[in-house]
Amino acid sequence: MVKNLNLCPKQTECSLDESTGFVRLYRYPSGSSVDKSWGMMEHTDSSLLSIVNQDQVGGLEIFKDNKWLLVNPISNTLLVHIGDMMQAISDDRYMSVKHRVRVNKQEERLSVCYFVFPEKGSVVHSSKYKPFTYTEFQQQVQNDTNTLGYKVGLQRFKLNAPV
Ligand SMILES: O=C(O)CCC(=O)C(=O)O
Numbered sequence: 419m420v421k422n423l424n425l426c427p428k429q430t431e432c433s434l435d436e437s438t439g440f441v442r443l444y445r446y447p448s449g450s451s452v453d454k455s456w457g458m459m460e461h462t463d464s465s466l467l468s469i470v471n472q473d474q475v476g477g478l479e480i481f482k483d484n485k486w487l488l489v490n491p492i493s494n495t496l497l498v499h500i501g502d503m504m505q506a507i508s509d510d511r512y513m514s515v516k517h518r519v520r521v522n523k524q525e526e527r528l529s530v531c532y533f534v535f536p537e538k539g540s541v542v543h544s545s546k547y548k549p550f551t552y553t554e555f556q557q558q559v560q561n562d563t564n565t566l567g568y569k570v571g572l573q574r575f576k577l578n579a580p581v
């Protein structure tokens with residue numbers, strides 16, 4: 419991806435940092451034991467990339483061409499989501515994907531997700547967005563979630579965007 423995007427080595431060095439990655443293990447209880455059909459509401463990941471290993475139960479959906487598509491589980495296959503930070507450093511050539519997780523009525527679902535983030539203090543440069551650090555992005559997301567109840571995300575940093 420870095421090669422395809424022709425990213426400058428300096429940007430790559432500070433933005434693609436292995437040390438800030440982490441793994442999350444999710445367990446989504448089946449729908450019969452919880453009164454909810456959504457295990458995770460629609461969102462884009464704030465990461466550079468997210469690598470997902472879902473089990474055979476399924477339930478992950480992505481938003482593509484204006485509709486929600488079920489991502490059928492394929493054994494021994496990893497899914498790679500583009501995150502917001504990759505969207506920014508690629509100047510919107512790679513777009514972060516909106517996704518959500520539906521709870522299964524009968525079976526619980528397990529997934530293992532690995533998220534890669536930029537180094538917190540490094541400045542993300544993009545021709546489409548004002549320069550920002552990942553820490554600033556995270557704070558803005560937190561702020562919007564607390565005050566508005568949802569994540570606005572990259573739109574907040576868009577160049578020439580109305581305030
Ligand atoms: O459990 C999954 O498959 C997706 C989890 C997810 O979207 C996230 O943690 O951001």
Ligand SMILES: [Fe+2]
Nearest residue numbers: 461462463517
């Ligand atoms: Fe996600």
